[in-house]
Amino acid sequence: MPGSVPIALSAVTQALKHFQLLTVAETGAAPRLLRSRHERVLLHNGEQAYVRGRLHLGQQYGVYRDMGELVDERTQTHYGHRIMLTGMVTARAQLQPELTGVAINSLSRDIRAGDLLLPWSARGEPSAVYDAVPGPALAAGRVLAIGHEGSVAIPYDVVWLNKGRRDGVREGHLYDVFRPADVLPSLAVARVMLIQTREHASAALVIDSRETVRAGDELGEPAYDELSF
Template structure:
């Protein structure tokens, strides 16, 4: 169980260095089941990650990082600075039956992160080459299903639980990065090592039929999920961009997952925030050629395109993302909010350049 608790709320415009309130921020808000702290913060702030500034010197809460469904949050001003408080129950009212509380509101959509982390991994060439893999079963079948025993090439730990993964190719065909995405197709348990590099295994679950050559990776807890996320602007990435969707498909929206081309080697950490920009369309203006045409690049004639590159209109912010898993040269990020679907090759910018 991952209990995340942050409160991401703040206020605007009182001091030049303070966080900025949204134009139409609420004076109070009642926390609902299914809320995330990012969602709550975004109701108040243009910069939702600046949550600590509302909770400083707040004696009302034993732990200011925990809020629950049913809590009423009230925006107040103390010594000229905004503070977010939980409304107290009326004095003199005694509760005879204690209130049962749900889990604290998470920072972001944990279900999306857990589902992705369980179902997908990113491996470099060395990890792919070292991974164990299925070679078949005693009946000579190429497709394997739950309840059957099979054999795997590699050294496995007897009794160990392994995920069975299928390669999905590089994140971005033709890119210089060599990370390969793999998707979980099922699980198995290692029975015994029958030869030096051959193990007997039993298939325990499946999302789809397993095949010869599917990879085996340990499913033991490996620290890939942080127990707490502290969102903050990430380091600037040279030519930073979205390089792939986290799942099948060509687009992703709010609470979806994307891969970006920055990882541990570029200083990226879990919790880092980025804005996603939609590239502006290209245009050929009247003076671009002797034809005197005004055209979008995608509808321009071949002659007009041969006169030179189109002028690109400014990119527009469409989303904000938070990194939750970091690899060597790439990272997986959760789409926190968006006003349009995200596609591969969309550039990255500061989180302020995100959806509003």
């Protein structure tokens, strides 16, 4: 088994910029996009829009879709709210104490009324370059949700896992993803690398696969079998 596997830093950076996990309190306190100046709910690049909340004028903000709570249906554990980047805005004018005018700078997906804002700065930049190494053995580790709005993940998509720092996992740890089976042995369908860890949950990047990854797939030790993919 090789000691480590190099992973492109650009792929990690992109994933970290696009997906985050917030506490319920952080989600509730974040400013929210309202309708555009032209009363549209779906907003467009270059358009002026309104935000409910106070922003720092001239500062850039990431716009995120609230994807709902990350919940383990088996244990009813609630981990926080998962969010997905939809675009970027710049705060332009404080119109009222809790109403700010913004300019939409770019779109990575469709921006909608109700999306939340977070200061951009260097958000999501890895603090160091690291190699991927096998993580510790996990009991009942599995995929809880896909990062984006679809139901399956492919290479360079993000998935959310039910294990975090409390379980001994860290950024850079590798796991194989297995599809549960009733009779036959579980099939290794993909490999993931952890890119963001919280106390009880983590985000992982799909770095290789021979089938799509789904919620409910299980985590296991990387086998490094050249015939498995």
